[in-house]
Each structure stands twice: as structure tokens, then as C-alpha cells.
Amino acid sequence: MSSGTFITFEGPDGAGKTTIINMVAKQFSSALITREPGGIEIAEQIRRVILDKGNTAMDPRTEALLYAAARRQHLIEKVKPALEEGKVVLCDRFVDSSLAYQGYARGLGMDEVLKINQFAIEDLMPELTIYFDIDPELGLKRIKKNDGREINRLDLEDLEFHQKVREGYHLLMERFPNRIVRIDASGTVNEVFQRTLQLVEGQLAEKRPSN
Numbered sequence: 001m002s003s004g005t006f007i008t009f010e011g012p013d014g015a016g017k018t019t020i021i022n023m024v025a026k027q028f029s030s031a032l033i034t035r036e037p038g039g040i041e042i043a044e045q046i047r048r049v050i051l052d053k054g055n056t057a058m059d060p061r062t063e064a065l066l067y068a069a070a071r072r073q074h075l076i077e078k079v080k081p082a083l084e085e086g087k088v089v090l091c092d093r094f095v096d097s098s099l100a101y102q103g104y105a106r107g108l109g110m111d112e113v114l115k116i117n118q119f120a121i122e123d124l125m126p127e128l129t130i131y132f133d134i135d136p137e138l139g140l141k142r143i144k145k146n147d148g149r150e151i152n153r154l155d156l157e158d159l160e161f162h163q164k165v166r167e168g169y170h171l172l173m174e175r176f177p178n179r180i181v182r183i184d185a186s187g188t189v190n191e192v193f194q195r196t197l198q199l200v201e202g203q204l205a206e207k208r209p210s211n
Contacts, residue, residue, distance in 0.1 A: 007126055069120070127203060
């Protein structure tokens with residue numbers, strides 16, 4: 001059993017979670033901040049294939065398998081060693097993204113996608129998942145306004161797809177109520193940051209040995 005703390009951050013595109021993660025990471029100098037898909041070279045290569053705007057012919061099952069493959073390599077090469085060293089790992093997306101995007105929005109089935117990922121992660125799940133909830137229309141507007149953000153293949157999906165992603169996340173909240181905590185991401189950056197920091201600090205406090 002690892003002595004570290006594994007916290008993941010989830011949400012639809014444009015929810016602002018990446019910005020908040022970077023702000024939270026500054027409060028914990030020893031924390032490892034990483035992302036999916038990516039985080040290490042092999043997974044970053046897979047990320048480029050998945051998100052390439054030219055790969056519009058990609059089959060949903062291929063997409064799901066590529067995410068799982070990137071996740072496996074990232075977990076074994078970066079996340080698991082850090083947890084075994086007792087570090088706090090803050091990860092931008094994890095299994096729940098695959099369940100919401102490929103399992104629900106793509107129609108592959110959450111249970112089917114979960115099986116693929118259980119093989120990849122060997123049941124290593126986060127202790128806390130913070131879900132940044134936002135109306136898809138607002139999220140997409142934020143993306144368009146952010147000149148510095150790369151537009152990827154998933155950003156080009158229609159509004160209905162992004163609405164399904166949100167529905168998928170809400171189903172996951174019902175399924176894993178003890179792990180997933182919702183934050184209203186429509187507030188100001190500082191409001192979302194303060195609530196997120198509170199949740200992270202609370203999780204870390206639970207792991208500290210009592211006197």
C-alpha cells in the first residue's frame with residue numbers, strides 16, 4: 001500500500017481545472033503535478049495521436065484503448081513510483097474522463113470502458129476526485145476566448161457531445177459519492193481555487209497520523 005496521496009481533477013472542456021491545479025500545486029511545493037493523457041514521453045506521443053484534429057476517422061474503441069494505453073504507461077512510470085515515495089500526486093484527468101467521454105458520450109458503455117481501464121491501472125484509484133462542473137455552452141465559450149489554449153479534436157465536437165460528457169460525470173458522482181466531490185466551476189477563479197484548496201487540504205489532513 002502506497003504512503004502517498006493520489007488526487008485527480010476532472011471536468012468538461014473549459015471548466016478551468018488546469019488553471020486551478022497549477023494554483024493548488026503552488027501551495028504544496030513537494031506535490032507532483034501531472035496530466036492525462038501525457039505526463040511522460042510515451043504517453044505524450046499517444047496524446048498527440050488522440051487529440052490530433054486530423055484524426056477525425058478515429059473509431060471510439062480505438063480512442064478508448066489509446067487512452068488506456070497512455071494511462072498505463074503514465075501510471076507505472078510516474079504516478080505509482082511517486083505514491084510509493086509518499087508524495088502527493090495531483091493529476092489532471094484520470095479514469096473518470098474515459099468513463100464520461102468514451103463510456104457515456106461515445107456510447108461504448110461505462111462498464112465496458114471501466115473493464116479496459118481496470119486492466120490498465122490494476123485497481124489503483126484516486127482517494128479523492130474533484131469534479132469541476134460547468135454548463136457546456138459556457139465551457140466552450142471559455143475555450144474560444146482563451147487564445148493561448150490549443151484547440152484539439154475533442155473541442156471540435158458539437159454541443160450535444162459535450163452535454164453528454166457532463167451527463168456522464170453526473171452519473172459518476174452518483175456511482176462514486178464517497179470519492180467524487182463536485183465544485184461549481186462557473187464562479188470566479190479565486191472562488192473555485194479556495195474551494196479546491198479546502199478539499200485538498202482536508203484530504204491530506206485525513207492521512208496525517210494523529211497524536
